[in-house]
Amino acid sequence: MYPLSGFDGKVAVVTGAGRMRSIGRAIAVELAKAGCAVALTGSGRPREKFPPEEQAAGWRDIESVADEIREFGGQALPVVSDVADPVQVDRLLATVLDAFGRVDIVVNNAAAARGPDRLPVLDLDVKTWDRVLAVNLRGPFLMTRAFGRRMVEQGDGGIFVNISSIGGKLSGAGSAAYSASKAALQSLTSSTAKELGEHGIRVNALCPGVVGTSRLDDVDPASWAEYVRAQVPLRRVGEPADIAAAAVFLASAEAGWVTGQCWNVDGGQLTIR
Template sequence: MNCRDQVVLVTGAASGIGFAVASAYAREGARVAMVDLRREAVTEAAQRIFDQDLVYPVQADVRLVEEIERALDGVGSRFGTPTILVNAAGLYPSDPVLEMSEVAWDRVLDTNLKGPFFTSQSFARRLIRQNVKGNIVNITSGAAKRARPGAAHYSASKAGLAMLTQALAIELAPFGIRVNAVSPGFVEVHSAVNQLSTRYVEAIRRTIPLGRAGAPEDIAHAVLFLTGPGSDWITGTVFRVDGGSAAGTTALPLSRVDQEEGGDNDPQAL
């Protein structure tokens, strides 16, 4: 796709999926605002983009509406009004239900759900005032439909984000703003913010039908498709990119009882 006339804003852009998405748009010629809570990290990430003229690192906390507004104002002054928003900022924590604090719950819900809502709201208001069409892509998760230990707040936030995607799509469609989500399966990233145990990573890899963890670039490709001309009649969808994980698992053996094991299917056992 040709993005040379596009201004893109990506949250959570200092690392992982957010960085891969920002890099992909820059390679396509878009001007990209890279937003992240960590000032030094996002500045260093922007320096890794091949064309420095195409990127603008912005420090902002998406949990705070005033910082979202400031970030969008700054991007508008630097590049012009963004027409593509990718809400990739998110936390991937592990807090058992019986140990979870109010602070931990609020931190995840504010980052993963409140942040995308108010960033999308501010983004959409600007486009509507200028009578400009645009695209929003939310990064949700397979955890929206499948819980795991330690992720009550995470799963709830991603389930909420999937429904928020549909709600935004319905209300913003009359203004020519399409809203979709990409739902990754397990994507292997190296992040100081969202660290994972080796035991967890090895266990989840065994459940993926295509036999490997996803890469951030796998998600970036899907995001570009959902904001390109080939998806012009798609809105309100949650697009699974998960190596087949939603279809089932290859980590279980066949359920039948083989003859050498005996049992009900063994004629000698009758």
């Protein structure tokens, strides 16, 4: 199989890329291996909130991912940024342009951590709801608006890959805020693909199923294994690399006629839409 193309001289931005076991880290590393200069963001979470495995490994969030990329000769720019803050998003754009002069690919991966939002709607705190929607939906909107304007100015196209979830299609009980944010992100993907297509800018979303990242550590492995056996035809948890491979494809020249799509990458859990 021939390698994917279209990455030489390109600059990619990946949000939420600082966790050791994460989709964002995998995407940032694979885009760098494909030939992109990569700016990667994290929220600047305090070290005392790192998972035990990250603390034991001496993990340094986006700095560790940047070092990983540099070790194989790639270009990496770590930037602490809150994607839900328009001032910080504009500052991120300026920082990327100062470093690399352009932007070609944006992966909207940053997402609110699982936790207090996983409650019935009647018990859900308004501040929790607002925080989930701020990171999962407002963030991609702000990133798309700021970086999309720059892509239009550049005049030679661009690519957005939004990391949604099959949760936005399943809309399960006890996950209303998360599910609503991811369903809305899919709608944002469709609308912006239709608006930006005339500028050669493609916008797609990936909808992962159960992926083995640190965000799932709040549920015991036996429960996840039982869920996967019952729900996932391929009978295994996905890996961050599975999502990264799909993201890199969507960012490649070979996906040049794909836009406005929300692809399930879930081991076959959803097969009807």
